[in-house]
Amino acid sequence: MSNWFRRRATKLIRVGNISIGGGSPIVIQSMTNTDTHDLQSTLEQIKRLQEVGCEIVRISLPDIECAKLVRRIKESVTVPIVGDVHFDHRIAIEAIKNGVDKIRINPGNIGSEAKIREIVTVANEYGVPIRVGANSGSLPKDLTSLPRAQALAEAALREVRTLEKFGFENIVVSVKSSDVLETIEANRYIAKYIDYPLHVGVTEAGTLYNSLIKSSMAVGVLILEGLVDTLRISISGDPVNEVIAAKKLLTFLGMRKGVDVIACPTCARSVFDVEKVALEVEKILSNVEEDIKISVLGCIVNGIGEGKNADLGIAGTNDGVVLFYKGEIVGTYKLEEGLGKLKELTRTIVQEKLKNPAT
Ligand code: SF4
Incomplete structure (x- = not known):
């Protein structure tokens, strides 16, 4: 794990059985995109998110009916649930009473301070934290003359101060x-x-490529500056991709255990289909959360160095492939035999890591 940068010291906030801040590991969040009224579809999506490693799931609560469904959702899943509420404070209160683990509100559209106070009173009673904050799409008019980054932060600070005024500090x-x-x-x-x-x-980071690049830059920089306590990689489409992306980001920054499949871009020297083999290896390792590095390189130009540095490596040679296992050459093989051996050794490494994560 990376330890060369320092996390910012923050309060520790508990969301169900998950801790945010206070030095806790960075938490991965995502959000359903089903109609919350459609309980079955929503539950299926939450379960899929949970299975791929989402640690907190947010759901939209557009009305009281959805707020009441929180109880049934909570009975069926173990991952903490955040209710996303706009405009109507009664929805937030109903969701809290039905067991939601955190509420996300925008105090600016709740209406009056008296209504915010009502939410805060019930959140305090049930020990439920509240996320407030600002998005570039919903800045208060009186702040728009400021530089946008400052306006965003000032808008969020204003919301924080509103909750604090009512003695509430259980805030993200x-x-x-x-x-x-x-x-x-x-x-x-x-x-x-x-x-x-x-x-x-x-x-609103966009579709897969746009979001991966934008999010890696922004969230990556902020992680390295120690400012990230929980994250969402917003991607249009299936939210499962958000979780996969977030896990990879944290793994590649050394913040979490995880698999790294190194593969070259290929060129005229490549003696096998690197992309196909790398994808097969990634598939075998898709549910593994242990530190495993596998290198798949089309030839020996860089293949020997990478192979020796990885847990397992394969590189193309003049008449086949050479395999490396924990820094040593296992042998040279004809292509098909070598690819078979690579998959066999990948499975062996997974079994070893699962038995003894320290290896
Ligand atoms: S490792 Fe070999 S095949 Fe792959 S890009 Fe480099 S030179 Fe080309």
Whole structure:
């Protein structure tokens, strides 16, 4: 695990059985995109998210009926559930009474401070934290003359101060822009003024490629600056991709155990279909959460160095492939035999790691 940078010191906030901030590992979140009224589809999606490693799932609660469904959802899943509420404070209160683990509100659209106070009173009673924060799409008008990153942070600070005024400090904060640099700047700014954990992400980051690049830059920088306590990689489409992306981001930054399949881009020297083999290896390892590095390189130009540094490596040779296992050459093989051996050894490594994670 990386330990060369320091996490910002924050309050510890508990969301069901998950801790955010206070030095806890960075928590992965995602959000359902089903109609919450459709209980079966929503439950299926939450379970899929849970299976791939999502640690907190947010659901939209557009009305009281959905808030009441929280109880049935909570009976069927173990992952903590966050209720996303806008405009109507009664929905938030109903969700809390039905067992929601955290509420995400935008105090600016709840209406009056008296209504926010009602939410806070019930959240206090049930020990439920509240996430507040600002998105670039919903900035208060009186802040729009400020630079956008500062406006985002000031808008979120205003919301935090509103909750604090009612004695509430069980808070998680987010400042999200659809712009990479604004997201970085806004989080840097707000981190100087509060010690609540930060939920970080690029909002409306787009489809897969756009989001992966934007999120890796913004969230990656902020992780390395120690400012991220929980994250969502927002991606249009199946939210399972959000969780897979978040896990990879944390793994590649050394923040979590995980698999790294190194594969070369291929060129005229490649003696086998590197992409196909790398994808097969990734598939075998898809549910493994142990530190395993496998290198798949088309030839020996870089293949020997990478292979020796990995737990398992394969590189193309003049008449087949050479395999490495824990830094040593296992042997040279004809292509098909070598590829078979690679898969066999991949499964062996998985079994070894699962039996003894320290190896
Ligand atoms: S490792 Fe070999 S095949 Fe792969 S890109 Fe480099 S030179 Fe080409």
